[in-house]
Amino acid sequence: MIRRRTLLATSAAALAAPAVSKAQGVTKLSIYYPIAVGGPIPAIIDGYCKEFQTQTGIEVTPVYAGNYGETMTKAVTAIRGGTGPQLAVLLAAEMHSLQDMDILVSLDELGLDAEGRKWVEGFYPAFLANSRVDGKTWSVPFQRSTAIMYYNKAAFAEAGLDPDKFPRTWAELAAAAAKLTKRDASGRVVRWGVKLASDAGNAQWTFGALANQAGHILMNEAGTETYFNHPKAIEAMAFWRSLAFEHKATPEGISAWPQLSPDFLEGNAAIIQHTTGNLTNVRDKAGFPFGVAGLPGKEGPRTVVGGGNLYFFKQANAAERAAALKFARFLSAPERAADWSIRTGYIGTRPDAYETPALKEYVTKFPPADVARGFLPVAVGELSTFENQRVYKALTDNIQACLNGAKSAAQAMVDTQAEADRILKPYKRA
Template sequence: MKSATRRTVLAAAAAFAAAITAGAAQAKTQVMFYYPIQVGGPLTQVIDGYVAKFKAANPDIEVQPVYSGNYIDTTTKSLTAAKSGKPPTVAVLLATDIFTLIDEDVVQPIDDFAKTPEDKAWIAGFMPAFLKSAQVDGHLWAAPFQRSTAVLYYNKKAFAEAGLDPHKPPTTWDDMVKAGKAVLKKDDAGKTTRWGVGIPGNVGSAQWLFGALAAQNGARLMNDAGTEAYLTDPKVVEALQFWVDLSKVHGIHPPGIQEWGTTPADFLEQRIAMVWTTTGNLTNIGKNATFDFGLAPYPGKVSPASVLGGGNLYIFSGAPQAEKEAGFKFIKFLTSDETLADWAIQTGYVAPRDGAWEQPSLKAYVAKTPAAEVAKKQIAVSVPEFSTHENNRTTKALNDALAAALTGAKTPAQALADGQAEIDRILKPYKK
């Protein structure tokens, strides 16, 4: 009898202990974290490592990372989840999504959570150029994370073979055309086996890189308030004409639309000698290139210029308050100088804090890979990416216009005039 009683007591104790353990597990604050992968490399493993490190330091918080496709996929999934009442707590979304997210009333300003002097110092540590793209109406709506500028990758081996100085990348549009013609290769049948330059023009990248082309000609595509576009500015039209002419007139660019996703491979396989893409591809290209290559600032016509890009960390307003507070803590961890320095090394993205560049790990990486600092130096001449209210619709109108010109369906002037008319119609309700 005593034995049976003892077994009953032990079983009850075990059940109680299990209940306590289960209760403790359930008591953990959940943070659902959506993030995209837009560049090459096994980056899901890197994110998993960051999450594990954060969990070790914060055992009361359970972060659930969800790889959600590319940026467009991640934005769509985040908005869908928010509308269904089950939003992510934190998501990495494009900086250009800011107007859409605010208009949809699904995100909460970061400064709602930044209440301590330490929090204020953390905000002050971001580079002003990147903070600007996260600020609207006096609020900070996101924290800069995987930021980038677009840069020129060039094949030094191809330059040397063509009699060009491999240490002198082009600095003007004319220089780029001349270099492109010099490195062009054809087989005995006259088929091009190596193009001079490739600028991705598919949906999702065209508007970004075209922003750089316009800036190089002294123009902007939109105003800071996101209420107007300037596609019919003669300087903007001239920039698109130059892009079209790289193929139609100069013969140094692949015909039609160069795809963003294939551009790194086209460069690595030496099918294109110069490519325009993100600094976020540096680590992938650096690990896989079988030839010596260089990274350079973009050329210009009026003056050299590039465009800022990449993603910020947003907190979704519909998440429970405790989750949002935990999410803010996770955001601060991801954007610490130490983590951003490592993320820059692992990906090639530009660390958006000056303090990250002072970390011994990133200093050592830059010393070994000087190209990594090209993007940082280019920030001073980089403009914001195209972003307006109703951004998905206006960006589609711009991309449609660019595609029409690049494929020869319309002249650059007509394509941009049509795009401007559509954007004017879309943005009419937002003009004061």
């Protein structure tokens, strides 16, 4: 291959990690984190960092650097300028692109002992799908999610649908979404049946789920080939397009991710496809009974994983690498993974998180918190290639052209494949 260079509060005592010892030599680390300053998540991360410092003597400074794309740009710029962090939370799907920059160090190179290897194997396999290549593990699952459906149970009842039975197939979803779409006397839509994100940065995640629902994987494990012009990929795009042009149950054109949650909470969309990381927000703000369900599929439910992993950078010296690995193990301890899931809505990345008393109690009281986990066996990794952002742009441009009515599903996918082939040509095996 050619490569170019919070409902439940958990006490500090309950979250203590006995295996974490006082640090020797290293006193400071920095981590770039993908969120704007403010809001509840920075407060949670700040709390974890302070707790880690209390246990180890290592001060971890989070740098909140904007969205995933902005965080990656800022982290890479800082690293190349010699002032970069020792670790960062970046999209799991950026593994190949980050490898190509030659700035990562794998967990294997960090020096995992037998206990460390057991720790790595303890993550859900679906969350490791975007972590491994060339026989090495390149990142640690942390801020992970699957795509799920949020639906308004009151709207279901109003439309004559069973509020406790969410569609499991494409045909059922299309029929339900058409019934849920509501128009006023003038014919203007006041509530869409379903909305899926098709804006830049999100369209590829939506489409990856749809492709899996058709029984198709969009790329090879090496990240050097894509399969957009496959009949099943075209079928997935055609179904997405049909929701607007045939069933009139979703808007034509672009639906932006930031607007989906407000539309749902304000009653302007009966169903939205969103992340598990939105669950706490919806739980706290919805003024109506809502449900959470796995994504339907051509014949049955299938989904896609997403979110961010912890990456380690080779610019760090040996002691800093060891300290960064210690912090990663601290963050993913079962009790802390449970706390993170409870307070954010993200999925606990390890089965043992769901054996903790706190998360057991939480999912008993709030069953929607455990819905997404049940769909991990039918989830695939997110679209991940070399030159990932360029491939994403090619796909997004053509998805939007299709949803705007400018291209057929077949033409959109053929054009995407042609551009992806051009982008990935330098990385293909000779």
